Amino acid sequence: xxxxxxxxxxxxxxxxxxxxxxxxxxxxxxxxxxxxxxxxxxxxxxxxxxxxxxxxxxxxxxxxxxxxxxxxxxxxxxxxxxxxxxxxxxxxxxxxxxxxxxxxxxxxxxxxxxxxxxxxxxxxxxxxxxxxxxxxxxxxxx
Numbered sequence: 001x002x003x004x005x006x007x008x009x010x011x012x013x014x015x016x017x018x019x020x021x022x023x024x025x026x027x028x029x030x031x032x033x034x035x036x037x038x039x040x041x042x043x044x045x046x047x048x049x050x051x052x053x054x055x056x057x058x059x060x061x062x063x064x065x066x067x068x069x070x071x072x073x074x075x076x077x078x079x080x081x082x083x084x085x086x087x088x089x090x091x092x093x094x095x096x097x098x099x100x101x102x103x104x105x106x107x108x109x110x111x112x113x114x115x116x117x118x119x120x121x122x123x124x125x126x127x128x129x130x131x132x133x134x135x136x137x138x139x140x141x142x
């Protein structure tokens with residue numbers, strides 16, 4: 001029979017415990033990074049959907065109140081209710097027939113230090129020979 005050197009065995013056991021602790025902590029940190037990244041990607045996707053909807057409705061000549069109703073139906077529960085006062089539009093009569101819509105939001109995360117999300121969409125203005133530029137800044141629910 002082989003004799004087990006208990007001194008070496010204790011050092012190896014402590015090394016194994018330390019290794020498993022480091023591996024466990026690394027997986028936990030990676031898990032939280034993935035959760036925060038998912039939150040940012042989900043908010044970006046939601047802002048893109050809202051920008052595409054808003055630019056299309058504005059290009060079709062819809063008023064801001066109907067656009068706000070549609071945006072409130074599309075927004076995720078992460079954002080506050082959108083009001084007409086949150087949308088600012090400027091019109092320029094330059095015969096370019098375009099509508100541009102920009103949506104900005106700040107996502108509160110623990111990993112990415114409050115990631116800013118910008119969504120932009122443009123469309124052909126089907127009702128007037130104007131250039132319309134609209135901005136919407138989303139507020140985060142607290």
